[in-house]
Amino acid sequence: MSNNFSNFVSILKAGAKAKRKSIAVPFTKFNKIIVNIFYKKGYIASYTLSMDNNSIIIFFRYADAIFSPLANLKIISKPGLKSYVGYRNLIRKYKHKEAYISTSLNKNPISSRKLINSGRINLRGGGEVLFTL
Numbered sequence: 001m002s003n004n005f006s007n008f009v010s011i012l013k014a015g016a017k018a019k020r021k022s023i024a025v026p027f028t029k030f031n032k033i034i035v036n037i038f039y040k041k042g043y044i045a046s047y048t049l050s051m052d053n054n055s056i057i058i059f060f061r062y063a064d065a066i067f068s069p070l071a072n073l074k075i076i077s078k079p080g081l082k083s084y085v086g087y088r089n090l091i092r093k094y095k096h097k098e099a100y101i102s103t104s105l106n107k108n109p110i111s112s113r114k115l116i117n118s119g120r121i122n123l124r125g126g127g128e129v130l131f132t133l
Contacts (some may be wrong), residue, residue, distance in 0.1 A: 004028055009075050009131065016060060016068035024055040031056060033108055037100070043069050043133075069133055076129040086126040098133040101126070 008031050015023035023032060027049065035056055038044045045061040062068050076099070077083040085093065085101070090112060093099075099112035109130055 002103055005030060005034075005130075006075060006076070006078065008034070010074055012058070012070055013073055015058075016071040016073075019062065019068075020060065022057055022059045024050070024053065024057050027051075027054050027056050034100075037109065044100070073131055073133055075131050077131075083129045084127065085129050096130070097103050100130045100132075102128045102130055 003027060008025050008028075009057050011023055016084065025035075032049070035044070035047050035058060038058075039047055042061065045059040047056055047058045047091055058068070060068050090099075090101070094112040100109040101112055102109050110127075112129075
């Protein structure tokens with residue numbers, strides 16, 4: 001995670017709070033993974049990849065036409081201060097929140113609820129907390 005991710009989150013939050021229909025964010029593999037997660041969870045209506053501008057165009061979905069859950073997006077682990085959590089602390093801190101964690105075994109972010117509910121031993125190690133919703 002780098003300043004590119006912080007820039008991505010800032011653009012996303014500003015667009016959601018301003019109630020824009022769409023925004024364009026820089027294309028990186030990590031940003032594409034995060035946008036795909038948001039699309040699967042239903043936080044955004046759709047997205048398109050624009051290779052001529054090297055960007056991702058995100059179309060927002062607003063619940064009740066006023067609120068986007070992405071407006072509450074909060075970065076936990078920052079480039080200057082990484083935040084790691086073990087499995088036990090993960091249950092205590094993020095049981096009722098939607099947090100996304102990057103584990104050492106899997107570089108793609110995994111939902112905290114998925115980690116807590118997984119019976120797989122290799123995913124029960126915890127990892128770096130990226131952001132919460």
